[in-house]
Amino acid sequence: HDEGPACERGPVPAGDPLTGLLDRVRADLRDLDDGEPASYIPELGRADPTLFGLSLCTLDGQVYGSGDTAVPFTAQSVSKPFVFALALADQGVEDVLARVGAEPSGEAFNSIRLEPGTGRPPNPMVNAGAIVTSSLVAGTTPDERFARILDGLGAFAGRPLAVDEAVYASERATGDRNRALAYLMHNAGSLTGDVEEQLAVYFRQCSVLVTCDDLAVMHATLAGGGVNPVTGERVVAPRHAQHVLAVMATCGMYDASGQWMLRVGMPAKSGVSGAIGVALPGQFGIGVFSPPLEEKGNSVRGIAACHLLSDQFGLHLM
Ligand code: DON
Numbered sequence: 001h002d003e004g005p006a007c008e009r010g011p012v013p014a015g016d017p018l019t020g021l022l023d024r025v026r027a028d029l030r031d032l033d034d035g036e037p038a039s040y041i042p043e044l045g046r047a048d049p050t051l052f053g054l055s056l057c058t059l060d061g062q063v064y065g066s067g068d069t070a071v072p073f074t075a076q077s078v079s080k081p082f083v084f085a086l087a088l089a090d091q092g093v094e095d096v097l098a099r100v101g102a103e104p105s106g107e108a109f110n111s112i113r114l115e116p117g118t119g120r121p122p123n124p125m126v127n128a129g130a131i132v133t134s135s136l137v138a139g140t141t142p143d144e145r146f147a148r149i150l151d152g153l154g155a156f157a158g159r160p161l162a163v164d165e166a167v168y169a170s171e172r173a174t175g176d177r178n179r180a181l182a183y184l185m186h187n188a189g190s191l192t193g194d195v196e197e198q199l200a201v202y203f204r205q206c207s208v209l210v211t212c213d214d215l216a217v218m219h220a221t222l223a224g225g226g227v228n229p230v231t232g233e234r235v236v237a238p239r240h241a242q243h244v245l246a247v248m249a250t251c252g253m254y255d256a257s258g259q260w261m262l263r264v265g266m267p268a269k270s271g272v273s274g275a276i277g278v279a280l281p282g283q284f285g286i287g288v289f290s291p292p293l294e295e296k297g298n299s300v301r302g303i304a305a306c307h308l309l310s311d312q313f314g315l316h317l318m
Helices: 017-028 042-046 076-091 093-099 127-136 142-157 165-174 178-188 197-206 212-223 240-250 256-262 302-313
Strands: 053-058 063-067 270-272 275-280 284-289
Touching: 017 053, 017 063, 017 302, 042 165, 053 212, 063 212, 076 093, 076 127, 076 142, 076 197, 076 212, 076 270, 076 275, 093 127, 093 240, 127 142, 127 197, 142 197, 142 212, 165 197, 178 197, 178 302, 212 240, 212 275, 212 284, 240 256, 256 270, 256 302, 275 302, 284 302
Parallel strands: none
Antiparallel strands: 053 063, 053 284, 270 275, 275 284
C-alpha cells in the first residue's frame, strides 16, 4: 500500500450548493415510506426505519452529506465488492475467477444455484460467491483473514472500522441458508477449508459497521481506480478496481441489475441493512442508507434517491 499525498480539503461551507442538492433529494422522498427493515437476521429488524442519509465523495476527497450520514449500520452485502477487490489483490484475477464466476445470476442474493459441473457460484456479489471470495483473502488462519478484511475495508473507508457483535451473533445463529450454501460448495470443491470457520469470516465481514460517509469514500476509492481520495492511500490496483466496478455494474443489484443499469446507469451494490453504494467511474462515490427494503432486499428510499440523482444530474453512463 503506497501512501500518496493526502488531499487538501476543508469543511464543506454552510449553504454549499451540492449539499443543497442532496438535501432536496432527501426532502423529495420524505413521504416515501414503503417497505420494512430486513427481519430474517433478527437483529436487523430493530433498525429505526426513519433513518435516512445520503453522502457523496468527490475524487478530490471532499465529502458532502445530508441527513443521517454519520449513523453506523452494518455493511452487509455492500462489503462484497470490497472483499472481492481484496481477493483479487491477494490471489490475482485468474485464480479468483477459477473459483467464482462473473455472470449475473438473474436470481435473488441468497440463490442456491451453482454452476453445473464445477459447483462455482455465479458471481462475487451473491451470497454464495461472497462466501468464496472472503475465503480467498490472504491469511493462514480465519482470524488473520478477517483481520486483513477489516483492515482492507478500513483502508477503503479511510478510517479504522469495527464489528457489530450483536448483528454478527444474530446472523451466525440464524444463517442456515448461507450455511447450506457453504456446505454445498464445499461438497462441490468450490469452497475449501473448514466450512464453519469460513462462514464465521463471511458473517463478520457482513457485520462491519460503516456510515453513509464511509460508503461514499469507499465507492469514491473504486471510482478513482483504487486510490482513497481522502487519505491518498492506494488500496488496490487500477485494474482490480476496474474489475470490481464491472462486476458491480452487471451483478451488484442481483435480479434487479438490468433494471438498475437501465434506469440509474451506474455500478452499485445494495445491502439488507438498507445501504446502497454507487460509484461513478472517474467522478465520485455515493452512499445512501435507509433501512426499509423492497421485496428483492434493496432499500426503497435508496433506490429512489439514486433514480433522482441519476435523472436530475444526467449521471447515467450510457
Ligand atoms: O448473507 C446475508 O444474507 C447477509 N449477511 C447479507 C445479504 C445482503 O445484504 C443482500 N443484499 N441485499
